Amino acid sequence: MQKYTLLYIILAGIVALSLALFHYFKNSKSMSKINMLFVFLRFISVFSVLLLLINPRFEKNTLSIEKPNLVIAIDNSSSIKYLNQEAKTIDFIDELSNNNNLKEKFNLDFYTFGESLKNTDSVTFSENQTNIYQAFNQLHQVYKQTVSPTILFTDGNQTYGNDYQFITNTYKQPIYPIIIGDTVMHSDLKIEQLNVNKYAYLKNKFPVETILVYNGEDYISSKFEVSNGNTIIYSEEMNFSKDTNSKVINFTLPANTIGVSNYKATIIPFENEKNTVNNSKNFAVEVINQKTKIAIVSDFIHPDIGALKKSIESNEQRSVEFLNSNEILNQINEFQLIIVYQPNNKFKQLFDILKSQNSSLFLIIGTKTDLDFLNSINTDFDLEITNQTEDYQAELNKNYSPFIVDDINFESFPPLESNYGNIIFSVPFETVLLKTLNGVSTNETLLATFEKNKRREAILFGENIWKWRAQSYINSKSFNEFDNFIGKLVQYLASNRQKSRLNIEYESFYNGSNNIIIKAEFFDKNYVFDTRETLNITVVDNISKESKTFPLILKGNNYQVDLSSLAPSAYTFTIKASNENLSKSGSFQILEYNVEQQFLSADVTKLKKIATNSNGSIYHIDKTENLVNVLLSDNRYKPIQKNNKNTIPLIDWKYLLIILSLSLGMEWFLRKYYGLI
Secondary structure, eight states: OHHHHHHHHHHHHHHHHHHHHHHHSOOOOOOOOOOHHHHHHHHHHHHHHHHHHHOOEEEEEEEEEEEEEEEEEEEBBBBHHHTTOOHHHHHHHHHHTTTHHHHHOOOEEEESSSSSEEEEEOOOOOOOOHHHHHHHHHHHHHHSSSOEEEEEOOOOOOOOOOOOOOOOOGGSEEEEEEOSOOOSSOOOEEEEEEEEOOOTTTSSSSEEEEEEEEEEOEEEEEEEEEEETEEEEEEEEEOOOOSOOEEEEEEEEOOOOOEEEEEEEEEEEOTTTOGGGEEEEEEEEEESOEEEEEEOOOOOOHHHHHHHHHHHHTTTTEEEEEEEGGGEEEETGGGEEEESOOOOGGGGGHHHHHHTTTOEEEEEEEETTTTTHHHHHHHEEEEEESSEEEEEEEEEOTTTSOOOOOOOGGSSSOEEEEOOSSSSSSSOEEEEEEEEETTTTEEEEEEEEEETTTHHHHEEOBOHHHHHHEEEEHHHHHSSHHHHHHHHHHHHHHHOOOOSSEEOOOOSSSEEEEOEEEEEEETTSSSOOSOOOOEEEEEEEEETTTTEEEEEEEEEEEEEOOOOSSSSSEEEEEEEEEESOEEEEEEEEEEEEOOGGGOOOOOOOHHHHHHHHHTOEEEETTOOHHHHHHHHEEEEEOOOEEEEEEEEEESSSHHHHHHHHOOOOOOOOHHHHHTTO
């Protein structure tokens, strides 16, 4: 407590006593007991008020000992099980967790990682992907301000993500890798990578690229084959040696049947090859009958046009051509969808043809659009012309019903430049995106769709959508989310499917290591998204005829189910609504492939590098005797004494108020009792 505060308290006591004495003895010469009691009560009341005003405080120092953390990160991927190391790993984890000396010196924090990091010591070795870099990146966010040496249980084999050997540039804690698996490099022949398009077109040939890798010293001969069912449709003899240890094979296969075609690529194992799982890889191609051709029509160049082309053509089923308002007239019948970008009066003939053919249209309106022309030729909506523009951001309408729209964080996207003014529709329409201004919804339409006479039309009231694609990449490190959004819009406009209250979204085939997610939307009779319905999916294995039923979980603006637990096979499914007689069916295939089975031994080189660069040390799971002693004797991991200085009030104001209330109440009651008031 400061000396000035103590002085104020003494002065407050003198003032309170003086006022009490002055009030009760100015007209009385006696020192009766009752007057002395009144003086005491008045003193307490005044002194309490003055203490509340002074609010005296003092500093309290608290010493505490903070132990360093010992982070134990465990690779929970299935590769540990395939290497037959799960028992040894669990035993050593139990040994660490029960070591009293470690508990006394460290705070033990257990994590497991596969696709993501989890704060738990329960290991199952069942995850199908490994991202070591992401695990360290998340640990860095938690322990960047502390001393936290890290024990890493892993085979060092990462299946996706950034290269973790450079994580020591950001993760500044000492790392002690525990190598799980064989450290001896065995000779191995494998299919390193297989690249193929997801779609092919009937009666065409589709390209396949395969990268084969050999790790070994001897000269070997093998044969590469691709089979479709029991039929070998491509083969080639291969020779490998220490110097010639990789080959790239490019070939084409025919697409003769509509639907999903399954293939198996195999490199024949050499004699006594230890790991033959990585000698084969399944892949599939969906053969479609035709390609959707789309025209973007504009009389001037704008970045939006290029961004739309990139997004649309990210799906191999679609192709885009740029045309002006004159070139399109002679080719209009070649396209399944026309995108008109900021039209003017030169587009009149094009609009007349589209209207006469009852063709679908995607119209984009911006600052260079001739609004007078649009109002003159259009009967579906009317735009108020103010000759002013405004920058509007987007907000997803979660009740949009024609097709599933995922929220790709539209609120974070840069604003689009749009014409200021009301929009009046003369036809029933549905809003996909709403306009927001400075974070406040305007309840005005930014993107809308409508159907009229079996014709579908979408209208975007803003330009600079190229900025959205760029921001989507910044948000998710990929263009996929934005491209999928544009792809769904184009697919809706180019198809003639009727509106449904139950919509489903799924792929024709999935790779075995990927998440298998099926999405659904359910709408009430007014086509408002209904969160009250219970949806269930029944999946039937076409080979074993085994049937399983799973509930769909509500997530955001759709229902989802994760079917990653299903074994590779061909499946049919039906999604049913529990409270109404609505259902949708479909089929998909899961290809047999587990990336975690592709590894034969631990990646010792990278683990040694992160141990060296972080000033840690490396151990094998069979030779960990010295690890505990190293951790206990390392002078870098000492407890830290911390002095916490807190400023706290001398007297709690609540207690002062209680004392004040009691003293005033007693004084009033006694004065009333003795007839002084």
